Amino acid sequence: MPAAPVRYQSADEDSGRWSGFAFRDGDIVISTRSKSGTTWMQMICALLVFRSPRLPAPLGDLSPWLDRLTVPREELFARLAAQPHRRIIKSHTPLDGLPIDPRATYVVVARHPLDMAVSLYHQGSNIDRARLRRLTGEPEPSEPPPPRPPLHDWLISWIHEDTTPRQQMDSLPGVMWHLTDAWARRGEPNIVLAHYDELSADLPGEYAPPGEPARDHRARRDLAGAGPGGHVRGDAGRRRAHHRAGPCPEEQRRLLPAGHFGGRA
Numbered sequence: 001m002p003a004a005p006v007r008y009q010s011a012d013e014d015s016g017r018w019s020g021f022a023f024r025d026g027d028i029v030i031s032t033r034s035k036s037g038t039t040w041m042q043m044i045c046a047l048l049v050f051r052s053p054r055l056p057a058p059l060g061d062l063s064p065w066l067d068r069l070t071v072p073r074e075e076l077f078a079r080l081a082a083q084p085h086r087r088i089i090k091s092h093t094p095l096d097g098l099p100i101d102p103r104a105t106y107v108v109v110a111r112h113p114l115d116m117a118v119s120l121y122h123q124g125s126n127i128d129r130a131r132l133r134r135l136t137g138e139p140e141p142s143e144p145p146p147p148r149p150p151l152h153d154w155l156i157s158w159i160h161e162d163t164t165p166r167q168q169m170d171s172l173p174g175v176m177w178h179l180t181d182a183w184a185r186r187g188e189p190n191i192v193l194a195h196y197d198e199l200s201a202d203l204p205g206e207y208a209p210p211g212e213p214a215r216d217h218r219a220r221r222d223l224a225g226a227g228p229g230g231h232v233r234g235d236a237g238r239r240r241a242h243h244r245a246g247p248c249p250e251e252q253r254r255l256l257p258a259g260h261f262g263g264r265a
Contacts, residue, residue: 006097008169012136013067015093021066021077026086027104030063031095031182033175035119036111037196038090044199045088045107063088069136092169094178095185102190108182111196113175117158120170121151 008015028045032038042063046055055062064076066089080087091098095106125148133140148154158172165177185191 002100005099006094006166008067008093008097008166010169011133011138012069013092013169014069015067015091015097017067017069017073017076018091018093018097018099021099022081023099023101023103024087025103027101028086028088029091029098029104029106030088030109031091031093031098031106031178032109033111033116033178034092034170035116035123037109037194037199038092040196040199041107041109041194042088042090049086049088063090065090065092067091067093094165094169094181095191096181100190105190105192107192107194108179109194109196109199110179110182113172114155115196116175117155117172118151121154121158 005015005018028049030038030041030045032041039059042059046059046062047053050056061079062083064071064079066076066080080089095108098106100106149157161168161171161173163171163173165171165174168174169178182191182193186193
């Protein structure tokens with residue numbers, strides 16, 4: 001009997017919301033750390049499901065974030081139950097915190113932790129914290145938050161923070177646990193591992209449907225052009241040049257061998 005999922009919680013997320021979720025054949029669950037190509041992979045999956053850049057609804061409606069507390073759980077479950085197509089569900093929960101259902105495919109995207117952390121830092125300046133607290137029911141703080149440190153100082157603190165994945169999912173221990181747990185499951189038939197660098201290197205190749213030969217290269221290029229690809233490729237390369245702190249282990253940098261996404265040889 002499989003172990004019960006680990007529960008991960010933060011001010012605006014709760015993996016316990018997955019309890020009782022009714023899976024269907026063909027469901028796709030995208031499990032990533034923040035700023036690791038989540039929206040990119042959502043768009044790739046949506047383009048593969050609908051085979052057209054003209055999606056029938058906004059991406060956030062087609063692929064909702066189930067863990068987030070901003071929408072009542074029952075309302076979100078009802079929205080997903082009403083979707084007639086193959087469903088794509090976003091999560092920032094590691095695989096050990098999710099119910100692993102054999103009818104679903106779980107896609108985990110890895111990104112170099114320093115690239116991810118730099119993006120996370122900049123995202124923090126753009127979040128409307130007051131609105132997020134209203135949506136999740138969090139109380140207002142009694143004192144204003146301290147000013148954010150410069151990027152370099154924040155990054156050094158992030159690297160050395162003494163915490164656990166359950167305490168801080170977007171900490172360095174949290175990032176590495178998310179990827180380590182996924183890597184340990186790489187032999188399971190419904191676990192797909194992808195790497196941000198692989199998407200950057202061969203984006204059209206990533207659009208070959210799982211289990212099918214890539215017969216129509218022009219169609220795949222059209223789909224790739226509709227996704228959020230070109231600007232990400234350029235930005236990722238520049239950030240790595242400025243923020244990478246030396247080489248990292250091969251398994252950490254390349255969680256997925258080239259061409260593996262989609263089951264291609």
